[in-house]
Amino acid sequence: MLYAYGESPFARKRAMKFFVDTAEIAEIRELAATGLLDGVTTNPSLIAKSGRKILEVIAEICEVVQGPVSAEVAATEYKAMMAEAAVLKKIASNVAIKVPLTPDGLKACYALSQEGTAVNVTLCFSAAQALLAAKAGAAFISPFIGRLDDIGHDGMSLIADIVQIYANYPAIKTEVLAASIRHPIHLIEAAKMGADVATIPPNVIKQLYSHPLTDKGLAAFLKDWAATGQSIV
Numbered sequence: 668m669l670y671a672y673g674e675s676p677f678a679r680k681r682a683m684k685f686f687v688d689t690a691e692i693a694e695i696r697e698l699a700a701t702g703l704l705d706g707v708t709t710n711p712s713l714i715a716k717s718g719r720k721i722l723e724v725i726a727e728i729c730e731v732v733q734g735p736v737s738a739e740v741a742a743t744e745y746k747a748m749m750a751e752a753a754v755l756k757k758i759a760s761n762v763a764i765k766v767p768l769t770p771d772g773l774k775a776c777y778a779l780s781q782e783g784t785a786v787n788v789t790l791c792f793s794a795a796q797a798l799l800a801a802k803a804g805a806a807f808i809s810p811f812i813g814r815l816d817d818i819g820h821d822g823m824s825l826i827a828d829i830v831q832i833y834a835n836y837p838a839i840k841t842e843v844l845a846a847s848i849r850h851p852i853h854l855i856e857a858a859k860m861g862a863d864v865a866t867i868p869p870n871v872i873k874q875l876y877s878h879p880l881t882d883k884g885l886a887a888f889l890k891d892w893a894a895t896g897q898s899i900v
């Protein structure tokens with residue numbers, strides 16, 4: 668079956684999983700406390716931005732979050748990737764090894780998946796690449812919506828294509844992880860298409876709460892309530 672969420676093909680899937688795309692531990696702690704967080708993704712740029720050592724940051728994140736925490740290899744050759752993956756894997760059992768969608772990355776994906784390690788294949792920009800990652804046993808495929816939009820392509824249609832292709836082959840267990848999300852509409856469209864997971868930057872997660880009618884409605888309720896002179900406790 669395609670998804671690990673239910674036995675019946677007619678069963679509703681569990682809610683879309685939310686990962687946060689950051690290496691900032693304070694933001695991760697804050698989000699973890701909301702109960703919204705199912706996992707974390709990092710990448711070399713996010714680690715660089717944090718100004719911290721990768722092994723320390725990933726260990727700290729894994730103490731806060733029980734779900735998958737993606738830690739990306741920095742090597743580009745198979746053997747070196749496997750050596751880095753061995754170090755990253757030792758940090759915690761919920762570390763998912765992130766590898767780039769290259770021939771060496773997919774070879775590493777296959778080897779790691781065979782030994783039971785969850786692999787997130789990143790930098791996916793085509794449906795063909797997503798099919799290769801699934802065949803290599805990836806736990807997650809990360810198609811980058813925003814970066815495709817940036818060059819005038821339709822990032823959302825890549826998500827639709829991958830979801831459709833994977834659905835044709837029930838043996839595929841790879842989860843579609845919508846990445847490079849820039850605004851709430853990316854997330855909503857990905858959910859409508861049935862993406863399993865979205866990795867969302869903290870600022871976009873904050874935007875998900877906002878609606879001007881919520882603010883306006885609450886202000887009106889509070890004004891009317893104050894006029895009653897009542898208090899509940």
Ligand code: E4P
Pocket residue numbers: 688708709710789809811813814846847848866
């Ligand atoms: C995914 O895992 C990547 O870290 C991330 O979504 C990339 O997003 P960006 O294109 O905003 O850098």
